Amino acid sequence: MIAVLPFYSTQVLEYTNFLYWSFAVVAAIILGLVIFFTYRYTTKYKAKSPKDKPQNGSLNHKFEAFALITSFLITVFFMFFTVQSMKEIQTIPDDPKPDIIITGHQWWWEAEYPNSKVITSNEVHIPAGKKVLLALNSADVIHSWWVPELGRKIDMIPGMTNYMWMYAEKPGEYLGTCSEFCGMQHARMRIRVIADDEANFKKWQEEQLEPVITEGSALFEKGRNLFEQKTCTNCHAINGTSYNENIGPNLTHFASRKRFLGDFKEVNTTNLRAWLHDPQKVKEGAKMPNFILSDQELNALVEYIIHLK
Numbered sequence: 233m234i235a236v237l238p239f240y241s242t243q244v245l246e247y248t249n250f251l252y253w254s255f256a257v258v259a260a261i262i263l264g265l266v267i268f269f270t271y272r273y274t275t276k277y278k279a280k281s282p283k284d285k286p287q288n289g290s291l292n293h294k295f296e297a298f299a300l301i302t303s304f305l306i307t308v309f310f311m312f313f314t315v316q317s318m319k320e321i322q323t324i325p326d327d328p329k330p331d332i333i334i335t336g337h338q339w340w341w342e343a344e345y346p347n348s349k350v351i352t353s354n355e356v357h358i359p360a361g362k363k364v365l366l367a368l369n370s371a372d373v374i375h376s377w378w379v380p381e382l383g384r385k386i387d388m389i390p391g392m393t394n395y396m397w398m399y400a401e402k403p404g405e406y407l408g409t410c411s412e413f414c415g416m417q418h419a420r421m422r423i424r425v426i427a428d429d430e431a432n433f434k435k436w437q438e439e440q441l442e443p444v445i446t447e448g449s450a451l452f453e454k455g456r457n458l459f460e461q462k463t464c465t466n467c468h469a470i471n472g473t474s475y476n477e478n479i480g481p482n483l484t485h486f487a488s489r490k491r492f493l494g495d496f497k498e499v500n501t502t503n504l505r506a507w508l509h510d511p512q513k514v515k516e517g518a519k520m521p522n523f524i525l526s527d528q529e530l531n532a533l534v535e536y537i538i539h540l541k
């Protein structure tokens with residue numbers, strides 16, 4: 233894994249390799265001794281009759297001391313270099329200017345890009361081939377951010393900001409998951425990081441900054457009105473409108489995303505309708521209330537939200 237993080241110094245990479253090989257040697261020695269003594273026990277040391285008593289052989293104090301001191305020194309040796317490498321990997325500037333602020337919520341992710349002012353949820357876009365500084369927060373309980381291919385795991389703690397570097401060598405989609413138990417739907421708090429090449433990342437940002445459509449078919453207009461009447465606006469922000477409560481996911485350009493509900497469901501009219509119809513049935517425990525919408529209301533709301541591209 234470390235090998236795909238070329239911004240680590242050669243020293244760290246060499247140390248990592250050295251660490252792997254040293255552990256392999258130590259593991260091989262221990263495993264060899266276990267096999268050897270298992271064999272000896274079943275042959276040489278086996279009791280020949282039930283009357284055989286185990287013999288108290290003379291303890292080899294010198295050997296014991298040697299084993300104890302050696303393993304202690306090995307531990308201290310590796311700990312010293314490991315801590316040094318960790319420091320180097322995790323160097324955060326004194327005055328960090330994060331590229332993305334990620335906030336964990338029960339059970340979805342919010343991503344805010346302070347430079348461009350883009351706010352999105354669940355799908356995190358990053359430029360490939362560039363170190364990205366993340367600031368990580370939580371809105372409720374402790375979550376933990378972990379996209380194994382892109383860097384370390386880090387806790388998201390309410391009232392505290394943690395920082396980490398993330399790096400994707402190549403464009404592509406990288407999956408991760410919340411890795412700290414955070415309640416009922418912890419297992420459905422998946423992460424999808426999309427690394428774009430430079431041009432696509434720029435394009436994505438520009439698209440996200442475009443104003444949302446406010447006019448459309450009669451059904452669309454009805455949906456937009458319902459969005460206000462049914463108090464969806466008390467929790468959901470749509471940039472470029474007067475709806476700016478960031479309690480639930482920001483729905484600006486919702487339909488440009490592939491998945492929703494913490495990467496649980498694909499964005500399409502069927503899934504959206506099922507969700508609006510009965511959120512608890514789709515994702516039990518979710519904070520989204522059931523507004524007991526009629527069929528017509530559902531049609532209109534789906535028509536509105538699915539056009540937020």
Ligand code: CUA
Pocket residue numbers: 336337339374375376410411412413414415418419421
């Ligand atoms: Cu969030 Cu587990």
